[in-house]
Amino acid sequence: MSPLIGSERIYALMQCIPGLSSKQCEICVRDSLRDYQNCCNGFMGGTIRKPVCYFLWDGYAYFGAFNDTPSAPTQESQPGPILSPPTPPPLTTGAIVGIVVSTVIFVVLVILGLFIWKKKQSYKTLKPQTDDDMTSPQSLQFDFGTIEAATDGFSRNNKLGQGGFGEVYKGTLLDGTEVAVKRLLRNSGQGTQEFKNEILVYEFVPNQSLYYFLFDPTKKSQLDWKSRYNIIGGITRGLLYLHQDSRLTIIHRDIKASNILLDEHINPKIADFGMARNFRVDQTEDMTGRVVGTFSYMPPEYVTHGQYSTKSDVYSFGVLVLEIVCGKNTTRKQRYSDGHSDGK
Numbered sequence: 001m002s003p004l005i006g007s008e009r010i011y012a013l014m015q016c017i018p019g020l021s022s023k024q025c026e027i028c029v030r031d032s033l034r035d036y037q038n039c040c041n042g043f044m045g046g047t048i049r050k051p052v053c054y055f056l057w058d059g060y061a062y063f064g065a066f067n068d069t070p071s072a073p074t075q076e077s078q079p080g081p082i083l084s085p086p087t088p089p090p091l092t093t094g095a096i097v098g099i100v101v102s103t104v105i106f107v108v109l110v111i112l113g114l115f116i117w118k119k120k121q122s123y124k125t126l127k128p129q130t131d132d133d134m135t136s137p138q139s140l141q142f143d144f145g146t147i148e149a150a151t152d153g154f155s156r157n158n159k160l161g162q163g164g165f166g167e168v169y170k171g172t173l174l175d176g177t178e179v180a181v182k183r184l185l186r187n188s189g190q191g192t193q194e195f196k197n198e199i200l201v202y203e204f205v206p207n208q209s210l211y212y213f214l215f216d217p218t219k220k221s222q223l224d225w226k227s228r229y230n231i232i233g234g235i236t237r238g239l240l241y242l243h244q245d246s247r248l249t250i251i252h253r254d255i256k257a258s259n260i261l262l263d264e265h266i267n268p269k270i271a272d273f274g275m276a277r278n279f280r281v282d283q284t285e286d287m288t289g290r291v292v293g294t295f296s297y298m299p300p301e302y303v304t305h306g307q308y309s310t311k312s313d314v315y316s317f318g319v320l321v322l323e324i325v326c327g328k329n330t331t332r333k334q335r336y337s338d339g340h341s342d343g344k
Helices: 022-039 093-126 144-150 210-215 225-245 300-305 310-326
Strands: 011-016 046-049 053-058 159-162 166-172 178-184 199-203 249-251 260-262 268-270 277-279 285-287 307-309
Touching (some): 210 310, 225 249, 225 268, 249 310, 300 307, 307 310
Antiparallel strands (some): 166 178
8 A cells, every 4th residue: 555645536446245235235335435534545555355345446447447547557657566457355254154144044034934825825724713613714604585585484384393592494495405494593592602693504304313213202113223333333434524534623512312413314414513613733622611512411521620622522422322222311301303402
């Protein structure tokens, strides 16, 4: 670095390492210029080097880097040492480590972002519902006018039965599909926690419930041992689906004879999911302060502590199997004429 003599024109060359953002490059260059003004403003030539940028100045234009100035001086035309063409400063170990670490962090963040995005996409379909929410975007819903027309204005001629929470009507949709419509009574104790709508629409089954076939004096003779065995097997497959094969683990919480409907071939169908609850992927049990269901089918831990799990349904199923095999009613009060009775 040589002292500046007189008033001379000074040329500066500034450069940043590849891959540095424009903002970071600007900050580094400004720092270099500040260092030059503080320490070296009285010298003709010199260099300030930093890990990610460098700053050169001299009295000539660095071999044609500036179009309005002559080429670099030769030894004959200007005394003093001839500077070689400026070369970028070598990357320091710290700079290399910084670049590598930044790249790794960027890649990890991209992978993590993709993973979170995929999880959000899957949970749009598999999102666990809360204790009081069993609805989903895939739920099939009918407006009141359609159901009213299907049941002929809830005609008494279409009434199938009545339970503790409402009346059940037979209906026929415009496409000819037969349905069973359960209309919630406004003064019932079930409330919005069990029903999101005033009306629930079920598949219509002509043979009503298993309770009707088990305990009606004229109907129970139609259930031979083969039919009873097939009914037990069908309920088992239904519970296995709810507990293991469904996308969400579903706890029915009210498995009983009146909630098992029989189609025309005496095949069982688990019905009335008004008290059912969903479990999260890693959840095995839950607690509730509001115990609901039919007492004779409830496991002790549910009655005393409000604790329920898939084992609760298995306990209720065991009671139901005893009823199917022995033909004995475990409830004191039940309306066998109502395929949707709640046994209360």
